[in-house]
Amino acid sequence: MRLNALSLSLLLLLLIYGCAPKLPEGAGADLRKKLYYDANLAFSVAVPEEWERSFISPPPTSPAKYAVFWRGEIDEQPPRYVEMHVARLGDQNHEQLRNAALNDFKLAHPGFTLTAERPLSDALNAPILLLGNTSSRFFQLVLFLPPEVGFMLDFSAPPEDFETFQPLFNLILDSFQPIKQP
Secondary structure, eight states: OOOOHHHHHHHHHHHHHHHSOOOOTTTTTTOOEEEEEETTTTEEEEEETTSEEEEEOOOTTOSSSOEEEEEEEEETTTTEEEEEEEEEOOSOOHHHHHHHHHHHHHHHSTTOEEEEEEESSSSTTOOEEEEEEOSSOEEEEEEEOSSSOOEEEEEEEOHHHHHHHHHHHHHHHHHOEEOOOO
16 A cells, blocks of 8 residues: 555654643643733743632742742542742842742742752753652742743642643743743
8 A cells, every 4th residue: 555645644643643642631631721921020821721820929039029820620539739830030140040949949848859950952041940849749840041031930730640741831831931021
């Protein structure tokens, strides 16, 4: 049997789609999302539309008046949630900014242990990925460092759900955009 290029491409797409990880219902699996734009903190991000948003106190070293928090329900009984925070960072140099952000995070999450750290790319000023955990949650933190504006995004889930939600965290991260202000 001879396959032309179009048939082969469609077959390959079908195989890739069929093998892609599936997210649990209610976790954004259907990718219904909404774009959140914050002119004060100067960022935009797409999040699952069923996630609830609230405003919280920023980390101690943040120059902002607030940070943004989202929570999505995984299961009602027992209650389990996936969570995300976006906070503006100060204007220190990269090493000071990384250390201040990590110290702020540890203050907010007692018992946090950093397990991995690496840049997300080889580009200059590339965002830094940090992974870690407490006894009750696993975390994925991403630090966006200046020259423009610094941000910290953190995603978390209970240990038994973290791996399932990492593809969703990465989709949200890919949608994150700092906004240049005049």
